[in-house]
């Protein structure tokens with residue numbers, strides 16, 4: 001085998017989205033030699049596609065906003081399943097992280113008095129999303145990218161080398177984490193580095209680093225209708241599992257209510273929630289604003305009951321309640337699903353989203369330029385004159401790597417995670433805008449956590465050559481000639497089948513029998529992936545890349561399906577038709593996925609997919625001062641009586657508290 | 664609504680290559696990238712092409728369609744007749760890596776040559792105040808998705824590798840303009856625009872503006888105003904001196 005390219009860093013960040021770049025900035029600013037690895041070119045990560053905005057309780061537009069209100073909104077949106085500590089840190093630190101971006105050069109849209117403007121979004125009590133038209137993610141990612149360049153320029157001025165302390169390895173895919181069983185804890189070997197390949201040449205590369213930050217984003221490419229790009233194959237989730245970390249909440253997958261539905265080739269592409277935040281409304285084929293009929297009991301009293309009130313709310317939030325068009329995403333997605341099922345959908349199986357009749361054309365083009373462009377170019381629809389057709393699309397995974405809220409460290413020493421691939425922050429359903437802020441808050445914290453961890457080490461964990469050789473062999477197996485007789489599998493076909501299985505059987509509405517069927521189908525696909533044969537050579541070969549990604553997609557899909565089977569209730573991004581209600585006994589339980597390494601049925605052939613197992617555990621109870629931020633009457637909708645014994649109002653009559661009074 | 668479309672796609676690598684013919688199904692509403700993906704899935708699994716968002720937001724899928732620099736994901740098949748042969752080639756200005764994928768590292772090197780945002784000393788985070796009208800000029804340039812199609816099309820470098828050293832290209836000249844027009848940036852960027860980034864080589868042909876998928880008026884709003892600032896100073900050093908003094912004061 002040819003010589004493997006090797007690099008040595010203090011911190012290796014896998015992922016160049018918002019979370020990865022913010023982590024790398026922090027690690028580098030703490031003086032550590034830092035590498036960033038990403039599958040695409042620098043500046044193309046998924047974060048670039050985020051549209052609506054970044055949530056932070058700066059109070060620029062409504063001064064009543066505060067971290068407490070943001071915290072409460074986040075917990076409600078997640079149906080009280082969130083890691084309360086993460087939700088607390090997030091609400092408290094998001095404003096500082098946004099302001100910091102201005103010092104890097106970001107140019108957000110402004111209020112009349114020159115501060116950062118903030119827009120409405122689903123589930124947020126006040127206008128809270130810092131934004132730039134509908135291209136906020138681009139602004140955020142480009143700003144962080146330019147900050148990285150600024151740090152490289154500083155290094156260049158000092159050392160003559162742009163890459164002395166911070167280097168980006170673009171179009172380089174990590175396939176395995178490397179651990180050192182002789183370092184770390186009794187149960188988990190410490191992280192020692194990572195192994196991967198250059199997409200361009202197909203050559204192998206190995207990194208040694210005592211701290212690795214995973215910031216690889218989501219898993220949506222396992223579903224057929226998705227707003228996610230080819231990068232979203234759950235690599236970080238799978239890498240973490242194989243290295244010994246655990247995942248939580250994998251049953252919670254967010255289906256964004258408004259994806260494009262027509263033409264077929266753009267099905268799933270996102271239509272930002274900003275359309276509704278700025279005044280757009282959903283209608284069915286009868287022209288009815290159907291969301292008024294879908295306010296669930298837990299949110300009764302918090303949303304407008306008439307169109308008039310809803311329309312007044314955009315300008316006067318003190319005296320009116322918000323429109324139910326802006327309920328949390330899980331509620332809106334289910335409502336659309338029901339409307340379509342009951343025959344009130346649009347011609348192409350969605351519902352209508354109307355901004356044209358609610359705002360002058362110029363205003364629409366100014367506030368939502370990329371939506372205007374997207375519909376005009378891709379669907380021949382002029383959104384300033386016509387309604388859009390929209391329907392649910394797989395968008396975000398709430399589940400992810402279990403981490404310590406303060407440092408981002410997983411249970412594997414030296415392995416950190418932040419951003420979409422980390423779990424806990426969003427509970428069962430993420431509020432729009434809470435991801436970009438999550439990336440900044442927890443990206444920074446993971447960078448700090450990694451820096452502190454490295455500073456505290458007395459010996460660097462060592463990479464084992466046998467692991468490197470095994471990782472290298474794994475990547476090359478799909479090129480091996482197939483045993484005579486058997487026909488090779490096509491990776492594109494397998495991928496398409498996987499997407500159909502997840503979409504149809506573990507999608508927005510789930511039942512036991514379908515999820516069981518999905519698990520059977522996944523087992524078949526796991527077997528067939530051994531027979532994939534890759535054509536061509538190693539140089540920029542997408543068929544090969546997909547084959548390697550399938551290992552991760554299949555592993556993570558099993559985690560999603562197994563978790564979905566166990567949770568016999570409906571909550572947030574997990575809806576069980578056979579268990580339609582919230583169940584307080586499920587609120588305090590968390591489903592934890594880990595990797596099973598018993599070797600059964602796993603040959604040494606191509607693309608080995610390791611099995612996963614899911615077990616329930618208890619969630620940590622919320623700190624009493626945070627619990628006291630909610631009225632008892634609201635908590636009673638989610639919690640068991642025993643859990644609420646510590647609430648200051650416990651024992652007093654719940655009737656004292658009007659519903660929804662906390663907002 | 665489907666038909667068999669005829670495609671010619673350049674296949675090869677740094678050592679050479681040729682156009683390969685494909686006959687492939689085309690369906691209603693599809694874009695060129697959809698068809699290339701179908702070729703991958705059914706005929707040429709190792710066909711190399713970059714893409715991410717498939718919605719014109721990331722700037723990954725740049726190539727040339729019938730010789731015109733375009734985003735593959737934003738070029739609808741409906742602009743062609745079913746009988747047309749659609750030719751797809753890699754961006755010509757950058758070295759080919761494989762098939763439609765080129766080495767765009769030139770652009771990342773140029774990005775590093777532009778000094779970064781320089782805020783006024785002593786302005787704390789959270790205290791930044793800027794009027795919407797003042798940020799809008801730079802915001803237009805920040806819509807850039809870094810597809811590098813403008814870099815690809817600009818004749819200063821398109822067939823002139825020898826100019827690449829001394830010319831940042833429209834995208835990065837625009838970055839200089841963006842920072843120059845940023846309401847709070849305190850660095851003086853005008854001399855370097857001319858001397859280091861090669862603004863003088865641009866003869867305002869507007870080809871870059873024509874291919875920009877974001878519709879940014881690169882030439883009119885970034886390059887020409889920068890040229891005017893350069894000209895002002897060249898002819899009247901006192902203007903320059905006066906400007907720096909007032910700039911420092913406010």
Ligand SMILES: Cc1cc2nc3c(=O)[nH]c(=O)nc-3n(C[C@H](O)[C@H](O)[C@H](O)COP(=O)(O)OP(=O)(O)OC[C@H]3O[C@@H](n4cnc5c(N)ncnc54)[C@H](O)[C@@H]3O)c2cc1C
Pocket residue numbers: 014015016017018019020037038039040045046047048049050051052053054055136137172173174175215216217218227228231235236270395396418419420421432433434435436437439
């Ligand atoms: C269309 C759309 C609109 C959205 N709008 C909003 C919004 O308005 N507000 C909001 O808050 N959120 C929004 N979101 C969600 C949000 O954008 C994402 O959750 C967030 O950007 C994820 O950021 P990240 O840093 O975790 O990962 P990403 O930005 O996805 O970056 C992941 C990185 O990991 C790299 N990577 C992955 N696997 C590997 C590997 N094996 N080896 C090496 N590198 C790897 C990738 O190359 C990439 O660089 C939106 C999402 C979509 C799809």
Ligand code: SF4
Pocket residue numbers: 816817818819832833864865866867868869870871872882886
């Ligand atoms: S206007 Fe200038 S930068 Fe743009 S293509 Fe013409 S010469 Fe190049």
Ligand code: SF4
Pocket residue numbers: 722806807808809810811812813814833834837871874875876877878879881
């Ligand atoms: S200015 Fe336009 S053409 Fe040039 S890189 Fe940016 S988006 Fe592409």
Ligand code: FES
Pocket residue numbers: 713714715716717718719720721722723724725734735736737
């Ligand atoms: S794939 Fe993102 S611009 Fe074409």
